[in-house]
Amino acid sequence: MEALNSEPNLAVEIAGIKFKNPVMNASGTFGLEKEYSIFVNLSQLGGVVLKSLTLRPCPGNPPPRIFETASGLLNSIGLQNPGVENFTKFCLPGLKELSTNIIASIAGGTVEEYAAVAGKLGESEIITALELNISCPNVRHGGMQFGVSPSASAEVVKSVKAATGKPVIVKLSPNVTSIVEIAYSVADAGADALSMINTLTGVAIDIYRRRPVLGNIKGGLSGPAVKPVAVRAVWEVYREVDLPIIGMGGITCARDALEFIMAGARAVAVGTVNFINPEATIDILEGITLFLKENGVKDINDLVGVAHDTMQGF
Amino acid sequence: MIHSPKTRIVSQKMIFPGCCLLKIFSPEISRTAKPGQFIQVRILPLLDSTLRRPFSIHRVNREEGELSLLYRVVGRGTTLLSMERENDFLDVIGPLGKGFNIPEGKRKLAIAAGGIGIAPLFFLLEELARSENKDYTIYTLLGARTGEELILVKEITSLTESFPGGVEIATDDGTVGHRGPVTELLEDVLANRPVEMVYACGPHDFLRVSSAMLEKHGVAGQFSIEERMACGIGACYSCVCKTRRENGEQPVYKRVCVDGPVFDANEVVF
Numbered sequence: 001m002e003a004l005n006s007e008p009n010l011a012v013e014i015a016g017i018k019f020k021n022p023v024m025n026a027s028g029t030f031g032l033e034k035e036y037s038i039f040v041n042l043s044q045l046g047g048v049v050l051k052s053l054t055l056r057p058c059p060g061n062p063p064p065r066i067f068e069t070a071s072g073l074l075n076s077i078g079l080q081n082p083g084v085e086n087f088t089k090f091c092l093p094g095l096k097e098l099s100t101n102i103i104a105s106i107a108g109g110t111v112e113e114y115a116a117v118a119g120k121l122g123e124s125e126i127i128t129a130l131e132l133n134i135s136c137p138n139v140r141h142g143g144m145q146f147g148v149s150p151s152a153s154a155e156v157v158k159s160v161k162a163a164t165g166k167p168v169i170v171k172l173s174p175n176v177t178s179i180v181e182i183a184y185s186v187a188d189a190g191a192d193a194l195s196m197i198n199t200l201t202g203v204a205i206d207i208y209r210r211r212p213v214l215g216n217i218k219g220g221l222s223g224p225a226v227k228p229v230a231v232r233a234v235w236e237v238y239r240e241v242d243l244p245i246i247g248m249g250g251i252t253c254a255r256d257a258l259e260f261i262m263a264g265a266r267a268v269a270v271g272t273v274n275f276i277n278p279e280a281t282i283d284i285l286e287g288i289t290l291f292l293k294e295n296g297v298k299d300i301n302d303l304v305g306v307a308h309d310t311m312q313g314f
Numbered sequence: 315m316i317h318s319p320k321t322r323i324v325s326q327k328m329i330f331p332g333c334c335l336l337k338i339f340s341p342e343i344s345r346t347a348k349p350g351q352f353i354q355v356r357i358l359p360l361l362d363s364t365l366r367r368p369f370s371i372h373r374v375n376r377e378e379g380e381l382s383l384l385y386r387v388v389g390r391g392t393t394l395l396s397m398e399r400e401n402d403f404l405d406v407i408g409p410l411g412k413g414f415n416i417p418e419g420k421r422k423l424a425i426a427a428g429g430i431g432i433a434p435l436f437f438l439l440e441e442l443a444r445s446e447n448k449d450y451t452i453y454t455l456l457g458a459r460t461g462e463e464l465i466l467v468k469e470i471t472s473l474t475e476s477f478p479g480g481v482e483i484a485t486d487d488g489t490v491g492h493r494g495p496v497t498e499l500l501e502d503v504l505a506n507r508p509v510e511m512v513y514a515c516g517p518h519d520f521l522r523v524s525s526a527m528l529e530k531h532g533v534a535g536q537f538s539i540e541e542r543m544a545c546g547i548g549a550c551y552s553c554v555c556k557t558r559r560e561n562g563e564q565p566v567y568k569r570v571c572v573d574g575p576v577f578d579a580n581e582v583v584f
Binding site: 028029030031035036038039051059060062063064065066067068071073075077080223224252272273274275276277278279 | 315317356363364365366390391407541542543544545546547548549550551552553554555556564566567
């Protein structure tokens with residue numbers, strides 16, 4: 001009975017980085033500072049993923065920036081951020097006290113911008129890894145023009161890898177014909193890990209004003225509505241590409257997180273649900289731990305991709 | 315600021331069709347809340363992925379540990395909220411945001427409410443009535459679409475009766491008071507009274523017109539701004555409004571949840 005009573009192993013390794021557990025927040029939901037520390041002990045999480053940074057300050061899109069849909073959230077924030085230099089000066093020092101992995105997210109309009117931001121952030125010891133946002137649908141030059149093209153995404157990855165020694169995680173867009181093709185391409189270009197999925201592009205119309213609801217017209221859909229799409233993306237890429245995956249898209253509870261893990265994700269990120277339940281990340285971590293104990297699983301790594309095992313011969 | 319996942323509803327009643335008054339038991343929030351601040355309410359806890367909804371605090375009863383929300387039923391969230399009953403529970407975060415302030419030396423005040431915009435302004439009036447300074451002059455201007463939708467007139471009249479000023483009313487259909495928008499009353503007060511600060515809350519167009527009037531008369535104002543909101547704590551940058559900067563620099567989007575919801579009237583770009 002020892003196995004049942006002992007604490008299961010939750011630690012996972014991605015791109016040479018040790019994560020004390022597989023739960024982190026998704027980029028854009030926890031800001032650039034410690035906003036959520038009023039609800040959550042951020043150091044308990046496997047990692048904290050920052051809001052995307054651009055080379056220069058980015059004003060963001062005109063409001064309205066969000067619209068609630070059936071089990072989903074359409075947003076067009078537009079990467080509002082103070083730029084990498086202001087971030088480094090004003091926000092970064094405060095993150096030093098967190099004892100967890102800090103993953104900075106990078107967006108840009110040109111390959112050179114990505115490389116420049118990566119170079120600047122690469123100098124910081126506080127930042128553990130970089131996530132390349134080549135999939136933001138809300139800014140014309142927000143990266144999705146790279147994320148939908150296998151060759152352009154590879155180019156961004158190569159230039160960032162040349163600019164920094166930090167591990168590089170590439171966040172993939174679901175707004176493509178074949179996510180596997182993009183995953184192959186960034187893997188070849190030297191990506192250390194993949195995160196998926198970013199939001200799905202969408203439009204909502206205000207029928208009384210006879211115009212789109214969002215100030216930016218198009219937005220990115222997140223929340224429970226997109227979860228099956230995200231699990232499918234993880235499922236497909238896990239089978240084809242030999243890189244660790246951080247899974248995300250509509251996770252609201254431990255069961256959702258475990259779906260991603262069994263589909264092939266080595267870690268998960270929790271996004272939209274934080275706005276509804278600000279303690280969701282910790283609740284999910286506790287729920288995963290309980291599931292492992294109740295089911296006699298000693299190591300979370302034993303569940304990664306386990307749903308594929310039953311599929312042999314299919 | 316506290317997060318209280320189980321906040322009991324003390325009472326809920328419909329004031330007129332489509333407008334509800336909800337009272338909840340929350341000693342922590344009622345003790346620390348300031349006029350103009352808001353709370354984030356999760357309806358149907360644990361069952362549903364609907365976002366929280368932000369509501370201005372309408373009034374507090376610190377002795378009883380209660381606070382009230384006054385809201386119109388306009389969409390999915392407020393429809394669900396309106397179906398909650400006494401002894402049901404809500405999941406509440408608050409108090410949040412920057413409220414109204416009364417600058418030193420400003421004593422001649424106007425309160426201008428467009429419709430349900432009276433919700434946070436009533437709390438401000440209560441605090442003014444409770445304050446030790448009794449030398450305020452308060453002009454209270456209330457607007458509504460019809461006499462039926464005109465609310466709290468008796469309470470506001472009694473709250474403000476010890477102050478010089480008075481309560482004036484405008485309805486769109488002229489059933490009570492001045493016939494026309496409440497901004498016409500505001501124009502009259504700004505032109506003829508020595509007002510030093512205007513507190514306003516209401517529909518976007520009402521605030522836009524009021525803002526232009528304040529600029530014309532060179533009077534300061536504080537507006538409570540509404541925008542679709544997600545996190546409520548400044549992390550997600552969903553609920554922004556466009557604000558002016560000095561020196562002719564490009565306007566910036568500020569977060570209504572933490573930089574507001576109360577902004578200086580001359581700061582907001584309408």
